[in-house]
Amino acid sequence: MNDELAVRLKAFEGRPAAVAGRGKDPVNAPMIRHWCEAMGDNDPAYTGPDAIAPPTMLQVWTMGGLSGHTGRSGAYDELLGLLDEAGCASVVATDCEQEYLLPLRPGDEVTFDAVIESVSERKTTKLGTGYFVTTRMDVRVGRDLVGTHRFRILKYAPAARNQKNQRNQRNQRNQPNQPNQQTPRRPRPVVNRDNAGFWEGVRQHRLLIQRCTGCGTPRHPWLPGCNGCGSLDWDTVEASGDGTVYSYVVMHHPPFPAFDPPYAVALVELAEGVRMISNIIGVPYDKVRIGMPVRLEFQDCDAELVLPVFRPREAAV
Numbered sequence: 221m222n223d224e225l226a227v228r229l230k231a232f233e234g235r236p237a238a239v240a241g242r243g244k245d246p247v248n249a250p251m252i253r254h255w256c257e258a259m260g261d262n263d264p265a266y267t268g269p270d271a272i273a274p275p276t277m278l279q280v281w282t283m284g285g286l287s288g289h290t291g292r293s294g295a296y297d298e299l300l301g302l303l304d305e306a307g308c309a310s311v312v313a314t315d316c317e318q319e320y321l322l323p324l325r326p327g328d329e330v331t332f333d334a335v336i337e338s339v340s341e342r343k344t345t346k347l348g349t350g351y352f353v354t355t356r357m358d359v360r361v362g363r364d365l366v367g368t369h370r371f372r373i374l375k376y377a378p379a380a381r382n383q384k385n386q387r388n389q390r391n392q393r394n395q396p397n398q399p400n401q402q403t404p405r406r407p408r409p410v411v412n413r414d415n416a417g418f419w420e421g422v423r424q425h426r427l428l429i430q431r432c433t434g435c436g437t438p439r440h441p442w443l444p445g446c447n448g449c450g451s452l453d454w455d456t457v458e459a460s461g462d463g464t465v466y467s468y469v470v471m472h473h474p475p476f477p478a479f480d481p482p483y484a485v486a487l488v489e490l491a492e493g494v495r496m497i498s499n500i501i502g503v504p505y506d507k508v509r510i511g512m513p514v515r516l517e518f519q520d521c522d523a524e525l526v527l528p529v530f531r532p533r534e535a536a537v
């Protein structure tokens with residue numbers, strides 16, 4: 221049965237995935253500026269009268285936006301439908317590969333065609349079993365090929381093993397008094413060379429804020445250099461522990477092991493002027509408010525993990 225499916229899937233190779241697509245906007249300076257700001261890319265090649273678009277914006281000029289794509293071919297939908305029917309209803313994007321052949325400049329009007337380049341054999345991955353589908357988009361200005369954009373997805377049936385594990389984790393959470401069951405642990409922070417000092421401070425119940433010795437600007441999270449003056453020299457100041465809730469969200473979904481939704485995740489502004497993400501404890505999630513004064517505490521989560529958290533000042537012990 222699966223062999224028959226593989227043959228049918230292979231037959232889609234070389235068929236169009238999108239035909240005669242047209243960029244919704246010509247290449248333009250405002251979109252380039254916004255992209256550069258979002259990416260923090262200050263390369264002078266992207267501004268001024270001779271500006272080119274950052275090559276990695278290639279896909280931007282072909283995107284359908286919220287109103288969706290036009291020109292998607294029947295063949296691509298048919299291929300995905302066939303995989304859905306075969307039980308491969310889940311999808312994950314696995315990789316993207318681009319080639320840049322000519323620079324794009326403001327005013328260029330982009331057209332594109334996409335082809336179903338390949339459909340893999342049936343593969344079993346950690347996520348499940350399915351097929352990798354690769355499409356290649358050729359982007360043109362006039363008759364010139366300016367770049368190609370290869371995009372690969374895995375259409376798969378989720379592994380049953382994973383579902384069972386998730387069920388077990390849910391059951392464990394719902395039966396807290398059972399002996400011999402492992403309580404899920406809070407995720408570990410990623411400690412690296414740049415932030416090791418912060419986590420060492422937390423371990424000692426001290427919240428250390430980095431401070432640039434060039435211009436005196438405090439910063440958090442810890443970074444190798446100062447965004448204000450570029451200096452790589454810094455020292456630390458210990459936070460007084462006073463702060464206010466600058467903003468917050470309440471997490472309802474998705475569930476994570478070791479977390480018990482709903483709970484509030486807050487961006488706390490410290491008295492020293494930096495902001496950090498943490499939990500607000502000692503108050504129901506729906507009583508957290510922007511502007512609420514809070515006080516730092518250290519929570520010993522387990523033998524290896526201490527986390528800085530905040531408690532509303534009125535409720536502080």
Ligand SMILES: [Zn+2]
Binds near residue numbers: 433435446
């Ligand atoms: Zn500085």
